[in-house]
Amino acid sequence: MDNFLKPLALAAALALAPAASNAGDWAPPGPITMMIGFAAGGGADTQARLIAQGIEAKYGWKILPQQVTGNSGLSLAAELAKAPADGTAIGMVVSESLTYSALAAGDPNLQLDKFTPLATTASFELGLVAMADGAFNSWDRVAEAAKAGTPIRFGIASDRQADVAYLFGKSAGIDFNIVPVKGGAGVMNGLRGGDIDIGWVAGAQSKAVQQGEMVNIASGIPAKLKDSPDAPTITDLGSTFYLDGYFMFIAPGNLDPAAREALGAAINDVLNDPATEAHALVAKGFGGADVITGEALDTKMKTLLDNAAELLEKASAN
Amino acid sequence: MSELLNYIWLGVLAVFQGPEIFSLFGFGIPAAPVMVLGGLLTGIAVGATPGLAGPMAMAASLPILISVFGFTPDALLPVFGFLIGIMKGASVGGAVPAILFNMPGTPDALMTTLDGHPMARNGQPRRALRIAQLSSVTGDTFSDIVLFICAPFLAVVVEAYLDLPEKTALLILSISFVAAVMGGSVGRGLLSVGLGLVAAFVGTGQALTPRLTAGVDGLADGFPLVAAILGVLILGEIFKGIEELAHEKAAARAEARADGPRLRDDLEKGDIRRIAPYIARSAVIGTIIGALPGVGSTLAATLSYSLASRRHAARRRDDEPAFGKGAPEGIAATEAANSAVSGANLIPVLSLGIPGNAAAVFLILAADSIGGFNPGPAVFKFTAPEINPELVTAFGIFTLMSIGNLLNWTIGGRFMRSMGVLARVPGQILLPVVLLLTLTAIYVQETSLFAIWVTFAFGLVGYLFRRIGVPVLPFVIAFILARPLEQTAREAFAATGGDPWFLFSSLTSILFMVAAVASVALLSRK
Numbered sequence: 001m002d003n004f005l006k007p008l009a010l011a012a013a014l015a016l017a018p019a020a021s022n023a024g025d026w027a028p029p030g031p032i033t034m035m036i037g038f039a040a041g042g043g044a045d046t047q048a049r050l051i052a053q054g055i056e057a058k059y060g061w062k063i064l065p066q067q068v069t070g071n072s073g074l075s076l077a078a079e080l081a082k083a084p085a086d087g088t089a090i091g092m093v094v095s096e097s098l099t100y101s102a103l104a105a106g107d108p109n110l111q112l113d114k115f116t117p118l119a120t121t122a123s124f125e126l127g128l129v130a131m132a133d134g135a136f137n138s139w140d141r142v143a144e145a146a147k148a149g150t151p152i153r154f155g156i157a158s159d160r161q162a163d164v165a166y167l168f169g170k171s172a173g174i175d176f177n178i179v180p181v182k183g184g185a186g187v188m189n190g191l192r193g194g195d196i197d198i199g200w201v202a203g204a205q206s207k208a209v210q211q212g213e214m215v216n217i218a219s220g221i222p223a224k225l226k227d228s229p230d231a232p233t234i235t236d237l238g239s240t241f242y243l244d245g246y247f248m249f250i251a252p253g254n255l256d257p258a259a260r261e262a263l264g265a266a267i268n269d270v271l272n273d274p275a276t277e278a279h280a281l282v283a284k285g286f287g288g289a290d291v292i293t294g295e296a297l298d299t300k301m302k303t304l305l306d307n308a309a310e311l312l313e314k315a316s317a318n
Numbered sequence: 319m320s321e322l323l324n325y326i327w328l329g330v331l332a333v334f335q336g337p338e339i340f341s342l343f344g345f346g347i348p349a350a351p352v353m354v355l356g357g358l359l360t361g362i363a364v365g366a367t368p369g370l371a372g373p374m375a376m377a378a379s380l381p382i383l384i385s386v387f388g389f390t391p392d393a394l395l396p397v398f399g400f401l402i403g404i405m406k407g408a409s410v411g412g413a414v415p416a417i418l419f420n421m422p423g424t425p426d427a428l429m430t431t432l433d434g435h436p437m438a439r440n441g442q443p444r445r446a447l448r449i450a451q452l453s454s455v456t457g458d459t460f461s462d463i464v465l466f467i468c469a470p471f472l473a474v475v476v477e478a479y480l481d482l483p484e485k486t487a488l489l490i491l492s493i494s495f496v497a498a499v500m501g502g503s504v505g506r507g508l509l510s511v512g513l514g515l516v517a518a519f520v521g522t523g524q525a526l527t528p529r530l531t532a533g534v535d536g537l538a539d540g541f542p543l544v545a546a547i548l549g550v551l552i553l554g555e556i557f558k559g560i561e562e563l564a565h566e567k568a569a570a571r572a573e574a575r576a577d578g579p580r581l582r583d584d585l586e587k588g589d590i591r592r593i594a595p596y597i598a599r600s601a602v603i604g605t606i607i608g609a610l611p612g613v614g615s616t617l618a619a620t621l622s623y624s625l626a627s628r629r630h631a632a633r634r635r636d637d638e639p640a641f642g643k644g645a646p647e648g649i650a651a652t653e654a655a656n657s658a659v660s661g662a663n664l665i666p667v668l669s670l671g672i673p674g675n676a677a678a679v680f681l682i683l684a685a686d687s688i689g690g691f692n693p694g695p696a697v698f699k700f701t702a703p704e705i706n707p708e709l710v711t712a713f714g715i716f717t718l719m720s721i722g723n724l725l726n727w728t729i730g731g732r733f734m735r736s737m738g739v740l741a742r743v744p745g746q747i748l749l750p751v752v753l754l755l756t757l758t759a760i761y762v763q764e765t766s767l768f769a770i771w772v773t774f775a776f777g778l779v780g781y782l783f784r785r786i787g788v789p790v791l792p793f794v795i796a797f798i799l800a801r802p803l804e805q806t807a808r809e810a811f812a813a814t815g816g817d818p819w820f821l822f823s824s825l826t827s828i829l830f831m832v833a834a835v836a837s838v839a840l841l842s843r844k
Contacts, residue, residue: 040389040689049389066765070539071526078535105526153813159526179812180524182805189696193477196813211704 026262028087031062035091037076040067042185043204043285044247047121048092050278054270061266072158073097077110077250085252087259090118095245095301100160100308116255117301119267119293120246122286124202127216127225128234129191129209136197139217139237146174153177155187155199160308161243163315164220165200168239170318188214200243203286220244226287241311245304246290248297264293321700328705329713333399333721336714337392349387349396350714354721357403359733364404365411366737368421369559369748372408373676376401377552378755380684381544381763391690394711399718401684405677406458406722409615409657410730413450415741417649418443423741426615426656429623433641433648440644444583444735449646450653451731452590453597457654459723460601461608461661465668466716468609473669473698482810483820487830489803490821492672493796494834496612498841501789508838510788513779514796515803517541522801524808536768541776544763546797547683549773550790551676552756554780556749561781563745593650596626600651604658611666611674612795615659619652626651661719667693668712671802672795679794687763694802 034052038044045067052063068076073093083089098112130136135145136152146152154169154176156162162178169176179196181187187199191214200220208214209227216228218236220243225231235242249267251260270276271289282289292300338346339353357379364375383400387393412424417434430450437446480488493515497507520530521540531537600622607618626648627641634640641648664681666672671694673679685691690707697708760773783790814820822828 040687042689045689046390068539070521071528074526075528075538078538101526107527151815177813177815179809181809190809192699192701193696195482195809208704213701213704 026087026256026258027059028061028259030088031064032087033083033089034063034065035068035076035080035089036065037069037073037091037093037097038067039069039183042183043281044092044094047247047278047281047286050276050281051092051121051267051270054273054276054278055266057276058270058273059266071105072101074101074105074107074110077102077115078107080250080252081109081114083252085116085255087251087255087263090249090251090263092121092247092249094124095120095248095304096158096160096308098250099301099305100311101158103305103308103312104159112301112305114253116251116253116260117297118249118251118260119264119291120248120297120300121267121271121289121291122203122247122282123290124221124243124245125206125225125227125287126200126202126220126243126245127205127209127228127231128198128218128220129187129201129205129214130198130217131191132212132215134191134197137215137217139232142198142217143172143174146172151177152198153179153190153196155179155181155190155196157181157183157187157200157202160311161200163311164234164239164241164243167241167311167314167318168234168237171238171240202243202245206285206287240314241307246292246300247286261294264297267291268293321702325700325706325709326713326716328710329715330717332710332714333395333717336395337387339396350399350718351721353383353396353399354403354718355725357400357405358407358722358725358730359403360400361404361407361409362411362414362730362734363407363737363740365408365423365427366414366734367740367743367748368415368423369743369745370752371412371424371676372404373680374552374555374752374756375404375408376677376680377548378752378759379404380680380687381759384684384687385762389688391688391707391711393688394685394691395714395718397684397688398681398711398715399721401677401681402715402718402722403725405660406719406726407730409458409660410451410454410726410734411737412656413454413649413653414447414734414737417446417450418738419741421741426619426659427652428616429619429652429656430649432623432652433639433643433645436639436642436644437646437649440639442583442644445585445589445646446644446649447735448585448731449589449593449649451726451734452585453593453600453650453653454657455723455726455730456597457601457604457656457658458661458726461605461658462716462719462723463661464605464609465661465664465719469665469668469712470698472665473695476670476695477699480826481824482806482813483823484827484830486803486806486810487821487827487834488670489672489799489806491830491834491837492611492666492670493799493803495610495837496674496792496795498837499610500612500792502787504838504842506788507792510783510790510792511796514793515800517546517793518797518800519804522804536766541772542764542769543686543798544683545760545769545772546776547679547794548756548760549776550780550783550794551679553753553773553777554784554790556753556756557777557781558784559745559749563749589646593646596629596647596650597654599629600626600654601658604655605662607655608659608662608674609665611663611672612792613674615656615675618659619656622651622655623648668697668715669695671695671799673798674795676791676794679791679798682798 036048068079076091080091136142154165184201184204190196216231219225219233268291333350334348336348336350339349364370383397412427413430415421415423416427416430417438420435422428434446497511498504501507521528521537523529528538603622604618607613639645663674667678691711697712810820
């Protein structure tokens with residue numbers, strides 16, 4: 001029986017092979033497991049699930065979302081590294097996971113070159129945020145208070161943010177009390193409860209800023225923030241580093257180029273189609289879709305990786 | 319003030335304008351109130367079945383509910399509705415077999431057998447059941463009202479006056495208190511709490527390499543919360559139950575039969591006036607005890623019963639039955655007290671994120687699984703103009719509880735009286751069914767066989783705890799509180815600029831720490 005079937009299977013595979021190398025015709029060989037590196041129910045999780053929903057609707061590919069959280073996205077990376085590299089396993093993380101966090105953790109199996117970046121979805125609208133009616137609603141007031149000897153609590157949600165906050169403070173001559181909290185939501189809760197004074201938030205502050213509850217006292221990315229075009233960038237204020245980054249999809253290393261192209265195109269397609277819920281969510285809560293794929297993405301990741309290496313070096317030298 | 323009213327209104331709207339479950343004659347029927355009703359009926363049935371308790375039903379239904387309603391914030395109120403329904407239903411239902419067959423349906427109903435069963439044997443089972451229902455629902459409603467008023471107030475006070483070091487100290491105090499008051503001795507409580515903390519520290523933390531996992535990848539994000547908690551609480555109980563079944567000789571079960579002359583069997587004139595003062599006192603006792611984390615409804619029932627017994631003995635007329643002989647006051651005192659615990663128990667849950675009993679543990683588990691609602695002081699932030707969705711959910715929960723009480727007042731009693739038959743379901747059938755449901759439920763939610771093994775391992779832990787008399791609830795509560803504790807301690811340490819003595823940096827936190835030590839030192843027994 002086996003001997004009879006094997007050549008048949010081989011023939012079938014050969015017949016299908018040329019078709020499979022063409023990205024336009026690529027289809028996953030089975031249901032796609034979509035690992036999500038963010039807590040269920042949050043903004044990033046919703047984004048991932050809506051993208052999955054959009055791809056299912058447009059392409060008919062079956063997608064199974066699954067939470068794999070912990071260790072700044074590295075738990076997801078470890079899990080994804082074990083999955084087959086045939087397009088049936090993808091994961092959503094932030095660019096920071098495979099650059100700064102991977103370098104800092106130092107596991108050789110979890111570095112950027114062991115994975116295939118598929119597509120970014122949105123870029124961080126990262127701001128240094130404070131309460132609008134509080135004592136620290138502008139950088140001048142922060143600097144003044146620090147000069148007067150008031151300890152200032154600086155909320156951060158990742159080690160990279162902590163390093164940038166530390167070096168930023170150092171360049172401005174301020175010794176911040178850097179408080180690690182859980183995610184951007186943790187920073188915003190801390191601000192509202194008065195437990196912290198200022199903190200980084202990567203986009204979730206948008207609504208609170210628009211409604212006048214909070215202010216972006218500085219932009220943490222190499223551009224002005226959409227909500228606060230008047231806020232200076234942190235490099236204007238003396239920082240040598242930015243906290244730019246992306247929400248993005250990745251796949252195991254050595255992914256079939258056709259699969260990479262097809263998956264990247266599918267994500268792009270869903271996010272840039274105004275009719276999808278994913279598009280609406282990203283437009284409302286993440287400053288709009290910002291999809292980078294293919295070689296442009298490789299170049300972008302290389303730059304982010306170099307920046308991360310430099311940041312780590314600077315932070316540990318100090 | 320208008321802000322408060324606005325949020326209350328939004329909470330009510332969230333319940334009635336939430337996702338629809340089906341439509342009837344073109345009108346969409348909102349899911350949340352329907353789920354309260356479903357939960358309430360389930361709860362009464364479960365409570366009326368000896369060997370099943372509210373937490374078991376909550377455990378089995380939670381993952382099913384989540385797979386029906388999904389992980390979106392829209393799912394919160396329907397899921398909470400069902401769980402709250404079970405919680406309320408079970409405390410009423412527990413009285414049914416206690417009264418009819420002298421078998422408490424839930425551990426809380428133990429004291430109800432003392433007067434409820436004699437009254438049933440004297441030919442008035444219906445009267446006993448009505449008194450039980452009336453007292454239970456009154457106690458519950460009173461407790462809920464206290465919750466509605468106190469939880470927001472307490473949360474606002476905590477946020478306004480407690481800084482990170484004080485919040486850390488408060489968590490330490492709650493864990494110490496739970497260790498001190500639950501179980502046979504303080505030492506066992508501390509053992510349980512300590513093991514719970516150790517289990518929770520696996521895989522979590524802030525380093526980029528997971529800690530204490532012994533190289534097991536599946537533990538990189540810690541033990542799955544659902545698997546660990548259901549393992550200890552439910553599987554442990556089932557294993558113990560199976561062992562007991564193996565030892566048990568087919569014990570003859572008492573039947574409800576009338577020994578005395580046939581009496582008119584319904585509430586008698588003056589019953590309500592007689593039991594009202596007892597209900598009132600017991601409701602207050604139950605509410606106060608319920609507000610303390612870890613002190614259970616059994617203590618509330620025992621305390622109320624003995625106080626009521628003393629008062630009754632002093633005032634009884636000769637023609638009235640004494641306590642233990644079928645006194646309506648006895649039924650009223652225990653049922654009002656044990657039901658009053660459940661509402662007040664949510665005060666520390668909603669305002670501080672600290673669960674005090676198994677039902678509260680499942681509400682936290684539901685919130686944690688679905689996401690979008692994190693019980694704790696941050697819930698009660700009256701933000702404007704931006705709406706705080708967690709606060710709307712909190713008022714939605716209050717609305718659900720009020721609906722639950724209304725249903726309990728109206729149809730609960732009728733349904734309850736038809737549940738007597740459930741007391742005859744044998745354990746040999748019940749336990750495997752619950753085991754299968756629980757395991758399926760865990761697999762549905764975690765979709766990994768590893769989670770099932772974790773559940774069994776924790777089930778074994780729960781079984782061993784029960785065998786050597788170590789209370790399991792402190793383990794579970796410590797397991798849940800370990801993460802907030804570590805997180806807050808870390809934040810407090812960082813925010814004070816790395817002060818190692820941050821726990822002793824203010825008068826309030828020193829007071830909390832002293833109280834923590836005192837609770838362990840002063841509450842030792844035996």
